[in-house]
Amino acid sequence: MKYLIILLLLYALPVTGQQKIDTLSIYFENDISAVNPIQEKRIDSLLETSSKIKSIIVEGYANMFASETYNQKLSENRATNVKAIIGDSISVKSIGKGEVESPLPEERRVDIIITYKEKTIEAPQFVPPETSLEISLSEANIGDTVILEGILFIPGLDVIREESLPTLYKVKRYLLENPAVKFKVLGHVCCGINGEPSPIDGRNNRTGNLTLSRDRAKAVYRYLLKEGINASRMSYEGMAFKFPLGKGDIKDRRVEIEIISN
Structure with a gap:
């Protein structure tokens, strides 16, 4: 399976303050x-x-x-x-x-x-094509997985942090402009015993259940649904710690998009 990494080289444009x-x-x-x-x-x-x-x-x-x-x-x-x-x-x-x-x-x-607190959120302005999200996703074939660099959560929870907005914005925009793409949102967590792959999911401290990777994937799914992506185009799944990348805990805590059809 091929992995394509989203590169977030952004120019910042100020937007009016928003309260969450x-x-x-x-x-x-x-x-x-x-x-x-x-x-x-x-x-x-x-x-x-x-x-x-x-x-x-x-x-x-x-x-x-x-x-x-x-x-x-x-x-x-x-x-x-x-x-x-x-x-x-x-x-x-x-x-x-x-x-x-x-x-x-x-x-x-x-x-x-x-x-x-109200804050100025920086809206993403797309960079030249060679590093843009559109190019990364357009290169993905059916069965390929795109790693969404920049999706962050509050530790132990499925609450998306505001720092994730630039990535989410770019994903949403691409999907709205490419309505034929169907996909699955995949959530991953770390860590297995002695770093070994494990089917046991992380604990979601909001619910107390061992469903953290699934809940985080669902949080991204719900964001996209709210932003106008039709539910018939997407699904979500928690992958627990079954597929570590071997690049450390931070890289293993990730969200991916698997292309189902395009």
């Missing part, structure tokens, strides 16, 4: 408001980009079991406990939203709503 909002949900057992170690780890992973965060709103909820008064207090305690984990280094407001009119366990939760 993310939401992370933390789920609780019935009648529980304390934050457990797994939940705390997810919150800590999210805060690795704290320098970019403007403010956080923590909203606590309970499902409809027990009295309305009890559930209101339970939702407040859940929000307060999550706020305590986040700490005082960021502007945080906690709110108990009371009960949701549903018995589903998914309603026993806290939503962490993060607003990022």
Whole structure:
């Protein structure tokens, strides 16, 4: 299988400031408001980009079991406990939203709503043809794989970092201009035992599941879907650590596009 690497030699053009909002949900057992170690780890992973965060709103909820008064207090305690984990280094407001009119366990939760600081995002201007994304993808035949250099995620999560926007922009533009191309998004993680290939996937700290490579591939898939790429043209798959490149952990943590038809 041939690998084609996207070269991101870009000229920067300033674009107006944009504000990004993310939401992370933390789920609780019935009648529980304390934050457990797994939940705390997810919150800590999210805060690795704290320098970019403007403010956080923590909203606590309970499902409809027990009295309305009890559930209101339970939702407040859940929000307060999550706020305590986040700490005082960021502007945080906690709110108990009371009960949701549903018995589903998914309603026993806290939503962490993060607003990022406004910043100037640099839009990519395409470089000469010999290093452009269009040339790299146009050279790919059916069955070939294109490595998307520059796709970055928050450690342990399937949350795409803003630094990935130039690559995603170029992928989207190429696909919109080449509607016959069908493809699969492939997510990879590191690391196996003693660096050996492994079918065991990484842990997604947002969900607690061993599906990190699949979830990251899905995140890219969802971005492209939102940007106008038809779902019939694409799919996604997690490759775990089954195909290391032998060039170190950073290279093994990657997202690829496999060309299905063109």
